[in-house]
Amino acid sequence: MIKNLRKKFILVSMCSMLVVLLGIIGGILTAGYRRITGRADHVLQMLAENNGEFPFKGMEWKPPEKTQKDFHLSLELPYETRYFSVSYDSRGTVLETHTGNVAAVQEDDAVKYGEAVWRKGKTKGFYANYRYLIQKETEPMGIFVDCSQELDNFYALLRASLFLSFLGSSMVLLLVLFFSKRVFRPVAVSYEKQKQFITDAGHELKTPLTIIDANTEVLEMMEGENEWTVSIRKQVKRLTRLTQQMVALTRMEEGSGEEEMCILNLSQVIQEAAEPFCQVAENEGKSLSIFVEPRIQGKGNEMQLYQLVSLLLDNALKYSLPESSINLTFRKKGKRAELMISNETDMVPKGNLDILFERFYRTDASRNSETGGSGIGLSVARAIVQRHRGRIQASSSDGRHIAVTAIWER
Known part of the structure; x- marks a missing residue:
């Protein structure tokens, strides 16, 4: 992530510098060229008005005052033109x-x-x-x-400008590469510490969570199940899932597991991942419509694509309205694959809703967890899509229906 951020910083810096540099050089060269043509046109007009000769008065040549002021025409003009x-x-x-x-x-x-x-x-x-x-x-x-002399000078200036621009851009690039590494070093160290903390915390939490779950089971065997033990087991399950998602997200952001990509029947993977949710939707009084274009081949990680579909459908089921319909569509889009899941939900803002993919973001201000969500599932989905060199976005056209679209290279 830090490497990508540094690359973007270098790219933006160089593009900004080149735009300004080309603007300055282009302005100077344009002004110079207009100066050449403007001066030549004035001389041509002067000659045309005098039948192809300079307007001498006796033996003395005096350029018109306005032309002399604009282009500094000297008394030597008739002899040097x-x-x-x-x-x-x-x-x-x-x-x-x-x-x-x-x-x-x-x-x-x-x-x-x-x-x-x-x-x-x-x-x-x-x-x-x-x-x-x-x-x-x-x-x-x-x-x-x-105008050969003036044009030769202009082309010489053009060549010198291009050479100096290339040389200057190369020097700036080297300086940006050198200093950006130093600038981003504290950020990289802090980010690495954060990822290491999440990984370590995830491993450290496994043991106490396992113990709490086991002790709760023993209590239920001795005293019987009650509302307190049920609540404890529910919260342990939720915390375990959150920990697993945090660790998985951190590992994906580290970029590990690139070798797990292989050629897959993407249609089959998406179909198999989505079908179990039909029964889940039916149990909740909802319906799930699945359309998967057949025989779409592509490169990907099978387990991660399973997880992507599961996360998006789980999210759609949790936040869709009762007795509503959820639609999943998977199809080819040129050299890419497109997965879109839409559902009807409570009132949401119209337009772009990419903020939903931020960690721990919830649409409700109270941030309650009645739905059982951890607020990190969509962040994991975004990381999976990015690992597949794609992008994911969420939007609402009417404030009542939300569509999540993931597009990645096949």
């Missing part, structure tokens, strides 16, 4: 190219680029490392701005 443009006819055929401001693109390349982006049908986007803008108004024109 590599761009070219093409002119189209109405059908998208390139009529003329202007490649005097770029060295990496020749006229043939400019024609190929221009025709390719026209066919794409988009007025703005990337083609190779060039950001382009298509203007289809009076004189169709396509303008391309070289």
